[in-house]
Amino acid sequence: xxxxxxxxxxxxxxxxxxxxxxxxxxxxxxxxxxxxxxxxxxxxxxxxxxxxxxxxxxxxxxxxxxxxxxxxxxxxxxxxxxxxxxxxxxxxxxxxxxxxxxxxxxxxxxxxxxxxxxxxxxxxxxxxxxxxxxxxxxxxxxxxxxxxxxxxxxxxxxxxxxxxxxxxxxxxxxxxxxxxxxxxxxxxxxxxxxxxxxxxxxxxxxxxxxxxxxxxxxxxxxxxxxxxxxxxxxxxxxxxxxxxxxxxxxxxxxxxxxxxxxxxxxxxxxxxxxxxxxxxxxxxxxxxxxxxxxxxxxxxxxxxxxxxxxxxxxxxxx
Amino acid sequence: xxxxxxxxxxxxxxxxxxxxxxxxxxxxxxxxxxxxxxxxxxxxxxxxxxxxxxxxxxxxxxxxxxxxxxxxxxxxxxxxxxxxxxxxxxxxxxxxxxxxxxxxxxxxxxxxxxxxxxxxxxxxxxxxxxxxxxxxxxxxxxxxxxxxxxxxxxxxxxxxxxxxxxxxxxxxxxxxxxxxxxxxxxxxxxxxxxxxxxxxxxxxxxxxxxxxxxxxxxxxxxxxxxxxxxxxxxxxxxxxxxxxxxxxxxxxxxxxxxxxxxxxxxxxxxxxxxxxxxxxxxxxxxxxxxxxxxxxxxxxxxxxxxxxxxxxxxx
Numbered sequence: 348x349x350x351x352x353x354x355x356x357x358x359x360x361x362x363x364x365x366x367x368x369x370x371x372x373x374x375x376x377x378x379x380x381x382x383x384x385x386x387x388x389x390x391x392x393x394x395x396x397x398x399x400x401x402x403x404x405x406x407x408x409x410x411x412x413x414x415x416x417x418x419x420x421x422x423x424x425x426x427x428x429x430x431x432x433x434x435x436x437x438x439x440x441x442x443x444x445x446x447x448x449x450x451x452x453x454x455x456x457x458x459x460x461x462x463x464x465x466x467x468x469x470x471x472x473x474x475x476x477x478x479x480x481x482x483x484x485x486x487x488x489x490x491x492x493x494x495x496x497x498x499x500x501x502x503x504x505x506x507x508x509x510x511x512x513x514x515x516x517x518x519x520x521x522x523x524x525x526x527x528x529x530x531x532x533x534x535x536x537x538x539x540x541x542x543x544x545x546x547x548x549x550x551x552x553x554x555x556x557x558x559x560x561x562x563x564x565x566x567x568x569x570x571x572x573x574x575x576x577x578x579x580x581x582x583x584x585x586x587x588x589x590x591x592x593x594x595x596x597x598x599x600x601x602x603x604x605x606x607x608x609x610x611x612x613x614x615x616x617x618x619x620x621x622x623x624x625x626x627x628x629x630x631x632x633x634x635x636x637x638x639x640x641x642x643x644x645x646x647x648x649x650x651x652x653x654x655x656x657x658x659x660x661x662x663x664x665x
Numbered sequence: 666x667x668x669x670x671x672x673x674x675x676x677x678x679x680x681x682x683x684x685x686x687x688x689x690x691x692x693x694x695x696x697x698x699x700x701x702x703x704x705x706x707x708x709x710x711x712x713x714x715x716x717x718x719x720x721x722x723x724x725x726x727x728x729x730x731x732x733x734x735x736x737x738x739x740x741x742x743x744x745x746x747x748x749x750x751x752x753x754x755x756x757x758x759x760x761x762x763x764x765x766x767x768x769x770x771x772x773x774x775x776x777x778x779x780x781x782x783x784x785x786x787x788x789x790x791x792x793x794x795x796x797x798x799x800x801x802x803x804x805x806x807x808x809x810x811x812x813x814x815x816x817x818x819x820x821x822x823x824x825x826x827x828x829x830x831x832x833x834x835x836x837x838x839x840x841x842x843x844x845x846x847x848x849x850x851x852x853x854x855x856x857x858x859x860x861x862x863x864x865x866x867x868x869x870x871x872x873x874x875x876x877x878x879x880x881x882x883x884x885x886x887x888x889x890x891x892x893x894x895x896x897x898x899x900x901x902x903x904x905x906x907x908x909x910x911x912x913x914x915x916x917x918x919x920x921x922x923x924x925x926x927x928x929x930x931x932x933x934x935x936x937x938x939x940x941x942x943x944x945x946x947x948x949x950x951x952x953x954x955x956x957x958x959x960x961x962x963x964x965x966x967x968x969x970x971x972x973x974x975x976x977x978x979x980x
Contacts, residue, residue: 461869464868489871489872489873489874490871492868492869492870492871493870493871494871496869497869499862503862503866504866505866505867505881506863506884507884515870516872519873566866570870572871
């Protein structure tokens with residue numbers, strides 16, 4: 348067997364937390380490497396500090412879209428999520444990872460008030476969106492969802508034509524001018540246009556699972572929201588469709604702020620700029636999800652600060 | 666039926682060509698009969714047989730009814746029978762046109778009243794009702810469904826006939842009360858089949874909920890709702906008691922006016938009056954009318970189910 352070769356580590360993020368990576372020290376203050384250092388990471392003997400310096404700069408200048416403070420979510424008497432405080436930044440892909448039942452989907456659905464219809468749902472704390480509390484009594488949840496779109500785990504196209512799937516919401520929201528162009532733009536944005544442009548009048552249910560999911564993304568971006576929430580968008584898809592969805596996310600992040608929940612750690616490592624790790628906190632009061640660690644994806648996967656994070660990302664549990 | 670006595674154990678049929686690997690169990694033990702196997706098989710056969718017999722009996726009842734009506738009524742059927750007025754007592758020929766048209770007008774009006782209301786009630790139940798009002802409303806609809814139809818007729822008699830006069834409208838109103846709960850409950854069942862993921866998808870697009878209901882839920886359920894309505898229409902066509910006190914028993918001529926004093930004739934009452942008269946030609950026409958009614962109901966049921974099979978929700 349060959350000795351470990353640092354140069355061989357092309358994608359530290361996708362091979363999380365090898366002990367070798369952890370020996371890297373904290374980034375040098377003010378170390379600002381050109382972006383190309385990032386792409387040439389494979390040739391660098393010390394890629395991680397360079398990346399961290401890069402990322403930190405990335406976040407420092409960014410506006411926080413969401414500012415969540417002390418958020419706890421309750422279903423009836425049980426506390427599904429406890430005391431989450433975090434910021435989500437503009438035009439980044441932020442991933443929520445963690446074991447099943449850790450509240451990451453609950454948290455995501457709290458961000459556009461999709462949980463309002465769940466019986467017994469109640470929150471404590473604040474969810475500020477551009478400084479406005481989305482749970483303020485003066486705020487209409489329909490307006491919240493108008494700006495914060497969502498794509499679900501299972502593709503759920505309407506039983507309508509491909510065109511009408513995209514056009515339905517704009518029509519209902521009074522965006523009737525240039526509807527054809529809007530539909531085309533949305534489908535192009537979701538990298539689906541070339542595949543469906545000749546059969547826009549056909550039922551969306553005839554599309555493959557991956558196409559349906561991209562249609563759902565197109566449907567969500569047709570109303571030009573500010574934020575896209577993706578709840579395990581690729582978990583029901585095959586690897587090829589998953590790859591195309593992930594590629595799509597990269598192209599969408601220049602226009603939208605994307606938050607993705609995923610079971611799949613590798614997926615988070617591949618697509619996310621920032622990653623939040625949630626875990627289950629079991630006490631006599633019950634089981635609640637807690638935010639354990641939140642930071643740049645590279646850091647979280649290579650040098651997690653918390654033992655629970657490192658256990659999870661190294662596959663010791665979860 | 667030659668059964669393998671060991672339900673899950675079918676290695677012999679699926680055995681690979683080469684000799685099987687040694688079993689951990691002694692095969693001889695497996696194949697010997699356990700003590701009460703014979704009795705269990707007998708009980709099983711008896712229960713299966715009695716269930717099959719009951720099912721066949723139910724089908725047989727339907728077939729007998731259809732056959733007896735068809736054998737007596739089908740021969741009367743002709744274009745004249747459907748388009749002519751009944752002749753004087755004691756004369757052959759003629760038809761049931763007034764009753765046919767009357768029933769058509771009655772069920773059309775009843776459906777026009779009950780279908781929109783029933784669908785709205787179902788929408789309220791599934792989409793908007795709170796946790797407390799929902800069971801109460803559902804109970805109310807079930808009670809309405811269980812209401813004896815003669816009492817519905819009596820109620821409408823008191824409401825629309827006393828002090829006014831018998832009319833086709835009163836009869837249609839009574840029929841609409843009878844079929845309202847049918848449409849509401851069947852529509853509710855269909856609406857519950859609409860996947861909640863579609864509602865979520867629509868809600869997540871920032872569209873208000875009533876638009877979601879109109880634009881996504883209702884179109885998805887439309888096939889099933891149509892089926893529910895057709896089945897209710899078929900039910901209304903055969904209802905007799907609500908018409909007893911509200912419309913006429915005797916057939917005037919063909920009339921399309923549901924507000925006339927004479928009321929509207931209907932097939933069920935034509936069957937009743939024609940079979941009461943001492944007129945053998947009347948008996949034949951009564952059987953013919955019964956056959957027409959039966960065929961309409963059978964075809965409506967079959968057609969309604971075909972629509973629901975083809976439609977999106979209702980698997």
